[in-house]
Amino acid sequence: MTEPGKVSMEKIVSLCQRRGFIFPSSEIYGGLSSCWDYGPLGVELKRNIKDAWWRAVVQERDDIVGLDAGILMHPQTWAASGHLEGFSDPLVECKNCHLRWRVDDLKDKNCPACGGELTKPRLFNLMFKTFMGPVEEEANVVYLRPETAQGMFVNFQNVVNTTRKRIPFGITQIGKAFRNEITTGNFVFRSREFEQMEIEFFVKPGTDEEWFNYWLEERLNWYVNLGIKKEHLRLRQHAKDELAHYARVCYDIDYLFPMGWAELEGIANRGDFDLVQHTKYSGKSLDYFDDETKERFIPYIIEPSAGVDRSALAFLCDAYDEEPAEDEIRVLLHFHPSLAPIKVAVLPLSRREKLVEAAKQVYADLRQCWIVDYDDAQSIGRRYRRQDEIGTPFCITIDFQSLEDKQVTIRERDTMKQIRVPISELKAALAAKLSGEDLFVLPPGGQIWKE
Amino acid sequence: MTEPGKVSMEKIVSLCQRRGFIFPSSEIYGGLSSCWDYGPLGVELKRNIKDAWWRAVVQERDDIVGLDAGILMHPQTWAASGHLEGFSDPLVECKNCHLRWRVDDLKDKNCPACGGELTKPRLFNLMFKTFMGPVEEEANVVYLRPETAQGMFVNFQNVVNTTRKRIPFGITQIGKAFRNEITTGNFVFRSREFEQMEIEFFVKPGTDEEWFNYWLEERLNWYVNLGIKKEHLRLRQHAKDELAHYARVCYDIDYLFPMGWAELEGIANRGDFDLVQHTKYSGKSLDYFDDETKERFIPYIIEPSAGVDRSALAFLCDAYDEEPAEDEIRVLLHFHPSLAPIKVAVLPLSRREKLVEAAKQVYADLRQCWIVDYDDAQSIGRRYRRQDEIGTPFCITIDFQSLEDKQVTIRERDTMKQIRVPISELKAALAAKLSGEDLFVLPPGGQIWKE
Secondary structure, eight states, rough: OOOOOOOOHHHHHHHHHHHTTTEEEEETOOTTTOOOOOOOOHHHHHHHHHHHHIIIIITTTTHHHHHHOOOOOOOOHHHTTTTHHHHHEEEEBBBTTTTEEEEEOSSSOOOOOOOOOOOEEEEEEEEEEEEEEESSSSGGGGEBBBSSHHHHHHHHHHHHHHOOOSSSSSEEEEEEEEEEOSSTTTGGBBBSSEEEEEEEEEEEETSHHHHHHHHHHHHHHHHHHHTOOOEEEEEOOOGGGGGTTTSEEEEEEEEEETTTEEEEEEEEEEEHHHHHHHHHOOOOOOOOOTTTTEEEOOOOEEEEEEHHHHHHHHHHHHHHHEEETTTEEEEEEOOTTTTOOOOOEEESOOHHHHHHHHHHHHHHHHHHHHOOEEEEEHHHHHHHHHHTTTTTTTEEEEEEEHHHHHHHEEETTTTOOOOEEEEEGHHHHHHHHOOOOHHHHHOOTOOOOOO | OOOOOOOOOHHHHHHHHTTTTTTTTTTTGGTTOHHHHHHHHHHHHHHHHHHHIIIIITOOOSSEEEBBSSOOOHHHHHHHHHHHHHHHEEEEEEETOOOOEOOOOOOOOOOOOOOOBBBOOOOEEEEEEOOOOEEEEEEGEEOOSSSSSHHHHHHHHHHHHHHHHSEEEEEEEEEEEEESSSSSSEEEEGSEEEEEEEEEEEETEEEEEEEEHHHHHHHHHHHHHTTTTGGGGEEEOGGGGOOTTOEEEEEEEEEEEEEEEEEEEEEEEEHHHHHHHHHHHHHOOOOOOTTTTTTTEOOEEEEEEEEEEHHHHHHHHHEEEEEEETTTEEEEEOTTTOOSSSSSEEESOOOHHHHHHHHHHHHHHTTTSSEEEEEOOOOOOHHHHHHHHTTTEEEEOOOOOHHHEEEEOOOOTTOEEEEEEHHHHHHHHHHHHHHHHHHHHTTTTOSSSOO
């Protein structure tokens, strides 16, 4: 068994590339610095994470609605949010070779590239800028959003007016954001293009502390319910001097990544900062009238802000395991069934025509319900290993006896237990195993689900 | 009944803004030219369209896998693809006020803004450019992808190596793309930020014509199966002089939008253009070895390329209907159940405590399965109208009798027919109505499903 929190990043990166979870972006051109492409399995993992978010945050609740605002927003948005002024790193430039460096990355006072003299630090904005319209001039500058949050603030009044939602309620958005980071790395942990899942939850001032605590617990439980071990999660409160300009209180949900504890999600009490700022810059009132109490106020905002890529990395690291099996090491991903890219693999025992025919029939039938794989290459043992390594919860084996008794074998990833099931009952059996929550609740700190 | 293809864009735009499908981007700042934000209902519609695509293209097939490549790609990608050289519009600049204009938009030879003299036309590239890293210089220029296709071409070998897929097979990707169009408009039909759904289907040369025809039919049927009326779709072949530089043959699937017939999806036979170009520019071989025939060849590519936003607009327009009902006009969206943003609305007949309690119970129970709305404001008739207008297929009414007999009323959107169902059987009844394909196959040209 891999020691908790001890899987190396090299093993994760290697598995991701070898099996098609994540590739370096534009790899045939040597890659694009710290950008990543999700392959066939990675895209399914990401879809499952985002679907689990949407299900927990929108579908199963009665107080949050979704939104999908543009990546390109009106530039005034970033003046109001403080990003134009404050979203920057101090950089120095070499007077000789003109390369720029982050001050905290420097070991001495000279240019690491050529040894030249460096300028005094200047602020460098982390937003990617581009030009909209045919003329490249200041008036046409727009930015790639550095966070999805602002799209929800500027649409607050639109949502109130069109949905009949009353405070307390929230808006959520999943989408790409871009930051021109100087220091990137740790695989998909910090990249310049990334995907966020954010909630902006609007509450009455005075109730904000209570809601903040509610969201801390709610968000922690989301990860635990999807299989992250409790001992790999911790809460860390931001110190006063590290608080962002908009935040009254902020906690990080840290995960024990291979490189150590690092932020998986941030939960902030933003107070009324955002709605006040956007009111000031737009001249449009963003206050709220409570029909019942006849009070008018500017809501406070509690913001859980998670990363899809960081979540994917955390779920991969937490699921990774190695265990001895028949003279070799069995590598497996203990993915929660709802996150597993492939739910079921159909494996005919051999390539004999009759077996293949029966197996293809089962394969076609199961594809109506789930993402299913089919594999008839090499020994059944090697095929099980291939599925274990990508976290497929169930393998269905069709053997010669299946042709006689119309039964197949379901083999479980974690226990390697096998049970025999009539083909006519296969779909229902798998549905119960894949969706029955009581079947898959992880014991505290445990990796293997109960049956 | 609204005459087919005759709904006005004004009505669609108005409905979209009034009910929270689509808002102008950054509206409180006066909007950002031709960019749009999807509101709570719009984001569900888009999710449903993308899920329907993924289900039909990835899940239900055995020969297509997904991918999610970056929006930022290595700049050499765009040299190889031809976009750096060829993806441009001819523009003229006013020598006096320096505004630029598209040649085909000009009525005479002077500047429409100031009357000044215009330069000769120069080519203006439609890709948005930005700078990666701290220095804004030519070496750091990267582009926002103008199409998702290239991410699939540059990852062709990665997918072959990691998935065991053999030709013929495809890769599909859904994601944002950006084009700095000079002429935008017709609501979300042409905007600068948009979302694509593309398939790159790799085939053996010589079989490409057959596969091209296969995909034409397959893609047409996807729209028809999701409720688009056949008479609102047509195929249009590109003339020789309008063919893109990469295409051997290209057909548009046109839809009869309010502004007339316009491209909903393009299907192109790209031949070996893309893999040859990327081989040339990257120096990496992108050919394919067929294990069975022992042949080595460069695959041809058939590309169905659809737009999420255009599909959303088409589904909205096609679903829109007005019909007389009780002295007023009933506005309704005949969405296919799988596309409807809200599947079920729960409506207690009044706000009496016992009714609300029972209704909330049903609401909580149904949310486990679907996106469900709850509405207890105003008369039941008005509430039905509100749900009709956003295309909710089923309303559940809980009345006083429900408290006695534990039965509720299911009211159907299109027929306004009502049936009484025991609460214990409600979920199963709705599941059958929402997912049973035989229940919802549209008769050719018809708008109302059979029961």
